[in-house]
Amino acid sequence: MIPQEFIKKLAVKNSNKIVLLVMDGVGGLPNESSKTEIEAANTPNIDAVVKKSITGIADPVAMGITPGSGPGHLGIFGYDPIKYEIGRGILAALGIGFPLEKGDIAARGNFATLDSNGKITDRRAGRIPTALCKKLTEMIQEKVKEINNVKIFIRPVMDYRFAVVFRGKGLSDKINDTDPQSVGVAPLKCTYTEEEAAKTAEIVNEFVRQASKVIENEHPANGLLLRGFSSYPDIPSMEELYGLHPAAIATYPMYKGLAKLVGMDVLKVNGMDIMDELETLKENYDKYDFFYFHVKKTDSYGEDGNFEAKVHLIEDVDKKIVPEILRLNPAVFAITADHSTPAVMKQHSFHGVPFVLYSPYARPDRAEYFSEREIGTKGGLGRFKATNEIILMLAHSLKLKKFGA
Amino acid sequence: MIPQEFIKKLAVKNSNKIVLLVMDGVGGLPNESSKTEIEAANTPNIDAVVKKSITGIADPVAMGITPGSGPGHLGIFGYDPIKYEIGRGILAALGIGFPLEKGDIAARGNFATLDSNGKITDRRAGRIPTALCKKLTEMIQEKVKEINNVKIFIRPVMDYRFAVVFRGKGLSDKINDTDPQSVGVAPLKCTYTEEEAAKTAEIVNEFVRQASKVIENEHPANGLLLRGFSSYPDIPSMEELYGLHPAAIATYPMYKGLAKLVGMDVLKVNGMDIMDELETLKENYDKYDFFYFHVKKTDSYGEDGNFEAKVHLIEDVDKKIVPEILRLNPAVFAITADHSTPAVMKQHSFHGVPFVLYSPYARPDRAEYFSEREIGTKGGLGRFKATNEIILMLAHSLKLKKFGA
Numbered sequence: 097m098i099p100q101e102f103i104k105k106l107a108v109k110n111s112n113k114i115v116l117l118v119m120d121g122v123g124g125l126p127n128e129s130s131k132t133e134i135e136a137a138n139t140p141n142i143d144a145v146v147k148k149s150i151t152g153i154a155d156p157v158a159m160g161i162t163p164g165s166g167p168g169h170l171g172i173f174g175y176d177p178i179k180y181e182i183g184r185g186i187l188a189a190l191g192i193g194f195p196l197e198k199g200d201i202a203a204r205g206n207f208a209t210l211d212s213n214g215k216i217t218d219r220r221a222g223r224i225p226t227a228l229c230k231k232l233t234e235m236i237q238e239k240v241k242e243i244n245n246v247k248i249f250i251r252p253v254m255d256y257r258f259a260v261v262f263r264g265k266g267l268s269d270k271i272n273d274t275d276p277q278s279v280g281v282a283p284l285k286c287t288y289t290e291e292e293a294a295k296t297a298e299i300v301n302e303f304v305r306q307a308s309k310v311i312e313n314e315h316p317a318n319g320l321l322l323r324g325f326s327s328y329p330d331i332p333s334m335e336e337l338y339g340l341h342p343a344a345i346a347t348y349p350m351y352k353g354l355a356k357l358v359g360m361d362v363l364k365v366n367g368m369d370i371m372d373e374l375e376t377l378k379e380n381y382d383k384y385d386f387f388y389f390h391v392k393k394t395d396s397y398g399e400d401g402n403f404e405a406k407v408h409l410i411e412d413v414d415k416k417i418v419p420e421i422l423r424l425n426p427a428v429f430a431i432t433a434d435h436s437t438p439a440v441m442k443q444h445s446f447h448g449v450p451f452v453l454y455s456p457y458a459r460p461d462r463a464e465y466f467s468e469r470e471i472g473t474k475g476g477l478g479r480f481k482a483t484n485e486i487i488l489m490l491a492h493s494l495k496l497k498k499f500g501a
Numbered sequence: 502m503i504p505q506e507f508i509k510k511l512a513v514k515n516s517n518k519i520v521l522l523v524m525d526g527v528g529g530l531p532n533e534s535s536k537t538e539i540e541a542a543n544t545p546n547i548d549a550v551v552k553k554s555i556t557g558i559a560d561p562v563a564m565g566i567t568p569g570s571g572p573g574h575l576g577i578f579g580y581d582p583i584k585y586e587i588g589r590g591i592l593a594a595l596g597i598g599f600p601l602e603k604g605d606i607a608a609r610g611n612f613a614t615l616d617s618n619g620k621i622t623d624r625r626a627g628r629i630p631t632a633l634c635k636k637l638t639e640m641i642q643e644k645v646k647e648i649n650n651v652k653i654f655i656r657p658v659m660d661y662r663f664a665v666v667f668r669g670k671g672l673s674d675k676i677n678d679t680d681p682q683s684v685g686v687a688p689l690k691c692t693y694t695e696e697e698a699a700k701t702a703e704i705v706n707e708f709v710r711q712a713s714k715v716i717e718n719e720h721p722a723n724g725l726l727l728r729g730f731s732s733y734p735d736i737p738s739m740e741e742l743y744g745l746h747p748a749a750i751a752t753y754p755m756y757k758g759l760a761k762l763v764g765m766d767v768l769k770v771n772g773m774d775i776m777d778e779l780e781t782l783k784e785n786y787d788k789y790d791f792f793y794f795h796v797k798k799t800d801s802y803g804e805d806g807n808f809e810a811k812v813h814l815i816e817d818v819d820k821k822i823v824p825e826i827l828r829l830n831p832a833v834f835a836i837t838a839d840h841s842t843p844a845v846m847k848q849h850s851f852h853g854v855p856f857v858l859y860s861p862y863a864r865p866d867r868a869e870y871f872s873e874r875e876i877g878t879k880g881g882l883g884r885f886k887a888t889n890e891i892i893l894m895l896a897h898s899l900k901l902k903k904f905g906a
């Protein structure tokens with residue numbers, strides 16, 4: 097891929113606006129109708145856009161790789177997802193909307209059941225409900241706020257799962273899980289893989305000791321296991337790299353967190369509906385030059401295996417959102433996904449995602465309508481890496497100057 | 502390309518089976534009929550597979566590069582052929598089925614004619630027949646078995662060509678040819694390019710001295726020239742990288758050797774026919790999860806310039822092999838080649854090769870039948886590097902977990 101430093105040297109600011117519509121997991125596979133979700137959807141507005149656009153099929157990470165939401169989005173924003181790996185703990189904290197800061201170390205946690213000898217009998221404490229998880233984390237937070245000048249934040253996630261964030265000077269994520277991933281053994285002591293992390297491991301162990309004490313008489317959740325320690329990645333911002341003044345419109349915490357990670361302003365959305373998101377776009381349209389507009393439920397319906405609901409939502413976006421975005425007349429309007437989530441697979445998949453770029457300067461290709469097959473075989477961009485998308489968006493909004501003379 | 506270490510972290514084992522059919526050199530060019538060999542062949546079974554597959558044109562090494570059999574196959578198996586260069590000497594030894602071991606150094610040899618002053622008058626000793634070559638190598642082997650604890654193996658190849666293998670501790674291939682590639686001069690002393698290879702050069706020179714003595718009174722082959730010293734490459738196995746338990750079905754020594762190089766079990770085939778190979782596949786189908794099935798003669802006929810015979814063999818594979826493989830119901834069935842060998846060129850060529858991947862999870866494209874043109878313009882994979890093929894095969898057999906959350 098093109099080094100980001102190279103793009104940085106070419107980036108220029110202008111007032112042209114870019115709207116990037118990410119329909120999460122929108123790429124699919126044919127069901128018994130022989131059509132994918134996108135193909136089954138009636139999308140006259142997007143089809144009209146496709147006719148005037150340059151299109152192609154993008155691989156968010158690489159051919160054959162199934163991306164999580166983190167890597168999928170990083171690719172779209174122009175960051176090599178293999179270089180900028182986002183740890184599990186960080187993603188868990190982003191996912192609950194915890195306001196992470198640079199230098200933070202985060203971990204995923206499980207409440208667990210321990211026997212009288214301190215051995216694990218259930219790694220998930222009988223899958224206790226979220227309400228109990230919340231109560232337990234609050235009990236712990238009440239007693240354990242700081243260890244050795246390192247602030248501790250513990251927050252519920254869902255069911256038996258929680259997140260812990262360690263904030264202080266000189267922390268390192270070169271430490272190992274306390275979760276042995278098996279039962280009949282005691283939780284592990286936190287150990288370190290690099291000398292620089294010795295202090296962090298010590299603090300984690302002290303945290304586990306204190307937190308365990310708080311819940312030792314609870315049942316069934318009388319123990320805790322930590323894994324996926326990771327540090328908040330030091331990623332150059334989109335402003336720094338591309339000269340953009342970017343904003344994110346999303347309703348789910350994970351995507352707000354990912355946007356914040358690359359330096360976007362996360363805009364307030366009054367509700368969880370796509371129409372609420374549209375309202376936010378309109379209200380803020382004058383204030384930014386790049387908008388990341390995230391539609392979550394295409395992915396959720398895919399994971400549920402609900403082909404029809406996914407089709408219906410694509411139609412809703414076509415009918416209610418796309419004409420309104422066009423009315424704003426952005427210099428570049430792009431439509432894509434962070435990965436495919438075929439309803440027939442009920443999970444993220446390794447299939448490429450459609451990318452549609454509409455701009456007065458787009459060289460039209462032969463793709464006539466919104467379809468993975470149509471775009472994949474008649475698109476002018478062919479099959480390409482998603483990290484090129486931001487470069488194409490910048491180019492078509494005339495935000496990249498000529499390279500060389 | 503994607504680092505193999507990255508794939509290694511995502512690889513998971515399951516019982517899904519992959520069958521990879523490599524029709525050596527099958528890609529072609531149109532003859533006066535305006536059709537390529539593939540296009541001229543009547544292939545109803547492969548055409549039916551193509552309709553349900555994801556397809557594309559792969560470059561085994563890179564656009565415009567004509568691959569030898571070694572690099573062509575390494576690419577398909579997911580090894581960067583530029584990084585893992587297989588030396589000429591090693592390929593010569595693999596080609597005659599010599600059982601190489603890690604640490605071995607191999608060279609290609611010519612018998613040559615020297616005049617009374619020791620100057621070369623014919624680098625190929627009048628192209629002596631293979632039978633004489635065999636006799637001479639046996640005479641030398643009889644007298645020269647070991648030098649300084651390094652075992653020597655000398656074997657005939659064809660005509661005036663032979664191979665020598667040096668086996669022992671601390672050998673290095675950082676040494677130069679003794680073949681000056683010209684006449685009227687004496688054979689060169691073997692010299693070294695790195696200090697670590699001083700001992701190896703000394704042993705080679707001693708070998709040449711002793712071997713030359715054995716044949717000094719022969720005519721016309723009274724001398725020998727060595728070139729292409731190379732060491733058995735230290736390649737991580739497909740098991741190590743991908744978690745596969747792979748087997749090779751091939752009839753020619755070179756391909757068995759290449760398969761062994763990447764850690765495949767080389768299965769016994771009772772005969773040289775494709776039907777013998779099919780029998781081996783069926784007999785061993787339960788024992789492995791990856792099968793490399795090699796069809797050699799598509800390449801041989803290409804090199805002979807025998808367009809019709811190549812067409813006929815493609816039809817035979819379509820009729821006799823493909824339906825039987827489909828009957829086994831593998832999770833992934835892929836068809837490709839290691840390079841093109843157009844009959845009109847009578848040699849390996851730089852043209853891309855068709856790649857067809859059939860699986861329930863393949864997202865179908867618009868390619869309707871087996872043809873370089875059809876697949877190259879309607880294939881959903883577009884034009885891509887062959888090193889992606891193994892990643893796609895693993896993905897479609899659900900042997901790669903999601904990257905990130």
